[in-house]
Amino acid sequence: MSISDLRGDVLRHLKYSIGKDEDHAQIYDWRVALSLAVRDRIVDRWFAATRATYASRAKRVYYLSMEFLIGRLLEDAATNLGLLDEAKAVFDGFGLPFDRVLADEPDAALGNGGLGRLAACFMESLATLGVPAYGYGIRYEHGLFRQRFEGGRQIEEPEDWLTQAHVWEFERPETSFEIGFGGHVHRTGTSRGIWRPAEAVIAQGFDTPVVGWQGRWANTLRLWGAQPTRLLDLERFNAGDYTAAAQPETLARTISRVLYPDDTTEGGKALRLKQEYFFTAASLRDILRRFESEYDDLRKLPQKVAIQLNDTHPAIAGPELVRLLHDERGLPFDEAMETARLCLNYTNHTLLPEALESWSEGLMGYLLPRHLQIIEAIDAAHHKAYPARSVHIREHGQVQMGNLSFIMAKRVNGVSALHTELMKTTVFQDLHALHPERIVNETNGVTPRRWLLGCNPRLGALITEVLGDGWVGDAEELARLAPFTEDASFLERFAAIKRANKEELAGWLKREQGVAVDPSAMFDIQIKRIHEYKRQHLNILEAIALWQDISDNPNGDWTPRVKIFGGKAAPGYWFAKEIVHLINAVAGRINADPATSRFLRVVFAPNYNVSMAERLIPAADLSEQISTAGKEASGTGNMKFAMNGALTIGTLDGANVEIRDHVGAENFFLFGMTAEEVVARREVPGHARQAIEADPRLARALGALRDGTFSPGNPGLFAGIADNVEHHDYFLVASDFTDYWRASREADAICRDGARWTRMAARNTAGSGWFSSDRTIRGYMADIWDVTPAAAPGTLAAE
Known part of the structure; x- marks a missing residue:
């Protein structure tokens, strides 16, 4: 070119x-x-x-996800x-x-966090590896929300990314399906049912091509936008009732307006279930349409179609595919159920019971009456096959979507070695006992094209200079950097690149946030969704304690540190939003303290997204991966940080375990209890109070939340966070605080030895190649989908 x-x-x-x-x-x-x-x-x-x-009649992969955080x-x-x-x-x-x-x-506002970015990385890797694949999701007009701060509090505003033309997509008005809700079911005298929905919307496709490395292959991301079955009630319009005349369009477009509408209301719950069925049903019809254009025998479906459910959001795919095969195409129910199960696979992303979705039978029966009947039949068939089972899809008036996903899947995968083993002993213990072959592990990965070559071009160029460019397509070649981590010249250049990235970030923080930071300080970064189990409040409590110690001895030998936060709290998640408020309040107080600000600064950058991550990650010295052990399924931010030469301070949780193994335990700041110790600690009466009494620093930091240090006009403003840690500390912030402080001070000490820190950072980059999403996708291909590339690498590039 x-x-x-x-x-x-x-x-x-x-x-x-x-x-x-x-x-x-x-x-x-x-x-x-x-x-x-x-x-x-x-x-x-x-x-x-x-x-x-x-031409090759290749088996296709279909990846169904509520989020695609493509950036x-x-x-x-x-x-x-x-x-x-x-x-x-x-x-x-x-x-x-x-x-x-x-x-x-x-940034395309099509996702929130790791779930959506993983889907985007997977789509790029599927194209890089030449695997025929479609991604299916929703074309959100406003995405999650645009975050800003007002008085330190999170304010949610609509994202406006589609006010400009999205030039990468192709509108497909010919690819449209009518998706129904509500109504009633007419029984035919057999097990088949005829569903007559009471309302319907149109799902219209919008296609974005996704190209892989070196242009060898390109796949399709097909997102569904909701359209009304009729644009305007002309009779009402002519009668002057303009609002009612536009109601059909308004109600339809509501389905594809916002990612994760607040489901603390009944209306919000109904909208979320509608969204999940809307995109899943449209995707399955599109899959069957494509299959039936090539093949006549529905029994071949599992040979040609592999469907991956990214979390429980598309779990309705099981009963919907059974309905399409049984009710609409006449396959016997048992055969339809088994055919569907052999096509479907389920990725679990959480061990939090509340995150495994459930829907009330009343809501399910109202919106999807035929599906509730099919779920009952699936439950009965599973019980017949396993009479001694103790787990059900329908429990206590709720439809358990995690159980449904498991029962209707050929394979169920975890996303890190630890997470997969915990699945077997916690959320899916009973189902695993019935189906011991079903759970497999596929540790997550990230694409090195975006998360090293693209976001950190200086480091990418250095690696290419010493290794050649083969690492871009095979990130495990990064292991060849190991000898260079003992080379003084290489390490000097590695350190200069980190410094340049930090200077760029410092300039951006000054321009965008109005906060001046010193690039020679340690850049300590935690960027992820705000949630109690991710423990941003542990991080800010440590910052408070550090500030208090520095205040006591402002002339001490302190390691300058800049703590940078990014992430959004769900609109209905009060406690997470209070953590955001606290971080901003602490930042305001600490940054204004002339006695300590040269040693400690705190910054919360609003509206965290992919582009911000691409700016922050290459500049990070320390990566905060501090979730309560046993709660983070994997994490992918931890992989991106390590790949870009940041050291991790973290617990033995999620993929941290494997990262520590690959980069070397000596190049990782480990703290905290193990997953087993967490379970045991929760059983100790008054465990948080014991930890607070044993650590005066923690007690003093919590005291500052109660005495108005960070809210002078309202002393009790943050007392709720202190009370949570002291009395309701399910995520063991208090119990892990002391060891977290120790590991943080260990990081401080090593940071003062610049040469040692750089060597450890370079070893993180050298050890991170295994965490490529290419490796992950190869695992899915072999262990779950049974697919091979459709063309040899380079075939298409030569056309």
């Missing part, structure tokens, strides 16, 4: 697609023109991949096509700042 060819295509799109000339084009226009020029080249691969899939796509796509340097040269020739062009792209 020559620079002149790309330049010509950019100018052509600027003129004919956007309708601007060079003299009047704005950064937005240039960004869209470049995106379209890059997209053109993806489309060629996309079409070729589709032709190759049909910005322009730089990622240009990188994978090998066009990034050419694009920069084109814009240098135009005299335009290329970094501003890239930064103009909004």
Whole structure:
């Protein structure tokens, strides 16, 4: 691809697609023109991949997820096509700042955290490996929410990413399905039922091509937007009732407006169940439509279709696929159930019982009456096959979607070695005893193209210089860096790259947050969804205790530290929102203290998203992975930090266990109880009070929450957090605090030895290659999906 060819295509799109000339084009226009020029080249691969899939009659993978946190796509796509340097040269020739062009792209508001980013990494790896695949989800107009702070409190506002054209997608009005809700079921005298919904919406497809490394293959992310079955009630409109006339469109579009509507109300619960059925039902119909265009025998479905359910959100896929096969296509019920089960696989992401969704039978029966009947039949069939079972799908008037997902799956996978073993002994203990072959482990991974080469180009260039570029497509080659971690020249360059990344972040924090930080300080970063089990309140309590110690001895030998937080609290999660408020209040007090601010600063950057992560992770010195052991299924942020040369302070939880094994225990700051010790500790009466009494620092920090230190006008403002830690400490913040303090001070001491710290950081990068999502996807291919690539690497790139 020559620079002149790309330049010509950019100018052509600027003129004919956007309708601007060079003299009047704005950064937005240039960004869209470049995106379209890059997209053109993806489309060629996309079409070729589709032709190759049909020609080979290959088995396809279908990944169903409520979230796809894809972030910005322009730089990622240009990188994978090998066009990034050419694009920069084109814009240098135009005299335009290329970094501003890239930064103009909004983050697609299609996810919240690790669940959605994992799905995005998987889609990229599937394309990199040449596996025919579709991702299916919802095209949210407003996503989760845009976060800002007012008086330190989280304020939620609608995301506006679709106010601009999403240039990467293709609208597919011909790919539409009518999705029904409510109504009644007419029984035919057999086990089959005829469902007559009371209301319906249209699911319309929007396709985004996803290209893999070196453009070898491209797959499809198909997102469903909700449309009304009729746009306008013209009779009401002509009668002057304009609001009622628009109601059908308003109600339909509500389904695809917001990710995770607050479900603390009955209306919110109904909307969430509607969303889950909406995208799952549309996806299954699309899958069957594609299958039936090639094959006549429905019994071949498991040979040609592998469906992965990303968490319990698409769990309704089991009864829906049975309904489509049995009610609509006439397969006997038992055969329909087994055919569906052999297609479906379920990824569990949590050991928290409350996160394994359940729906009341009343709501399920009202919105999906036929599905409730089928669930009852599935439950009965499972009981007949296993009469001694003690677990049910329907329990105490609730439909347990975790149990449904497990029973209707060929394979159930955990996402780290520890998590998978805990699944067998906790949430799915009884089902595992009945189906011991069903649970397998597939430890999560992240794509090194975005999370090292893309977000940290300086480090990527250094690695390529010493190893060649093979590591980009095979991240396990990073292990070849091990000898260089003893090379003084390499380590000096590694440290200089980290310093440059920190200087860039410091400049951004000053511009965007108005907070001045010293790049020579340790950058200590915790970025993730705000939740009690992730223990951001443990982190801020340690910051309070450290500030108090520094205040007592401001001339001590302290290691300067900048604590940086990012993450959103669910709108209905009061305690998580109070943690956000506390962090901001502590930041305000500490940052304004002239006696301590040279040693400790606290920053909470609002509206955390993929683009912010790409800025923060390369600049991190210390990665906070401090969840209560046994609660974090895996984590993928921990992998990204390690890959970019940050040291982890963490518990033996989720993938931390495997990260520590791969990077070396000596290069990891371990603290806290194990999962087994956590269970035992909870049984100790007054365990939190004991821990507080044993550690004066913790007692003093909690006292500061009660005495108004961080809320002078309202002394009791944060007493609820202190009371939670002292009296309701399920997540064992108090019991782990002392060891967390010890590990933090150990990190301080080593940080003062810059050469030692850099060596440990480089060993993290060298040991992180196993955590590539390519390795994870190969595991799914072999252990769960039974698929192989449809074309040899490079085949499509040669067309």
